[in-house]
Amino acid sequence: MRYSFDHKIEAPAWPARSPDMNPVENMWSLVEHRLGEDRGSNQKELSKRVLQAWNSIERTTVNSLVRSFEARLCLCMTVHGGYVQ
DSSP: OEEETTTTEEEOSSOOOOGGGOHHHHHHHHHHHHHOSOOOSSHHHHHHHHHHHHHTSOHHHHHHHHHHHHHHHHHHHHTTTOOOO
């Protein structure tokens, strides 16, 4: 582990390179699934639909993704930075 002196946070010695490690990547996957094919005809409509999809994700789902991060990080360390499902 290395230590981030700016924020006093211990960080892994290697950077995360796998989307499965980042809860936000899972959120974007859920948003994309909820968007489906209809993404609007312009950027404003797309932005509105993305926000609606993001806000439709239940808080329990968000909490579950955040709580699962520590376990996924431990798995990643076990496989020395390899792929984690």
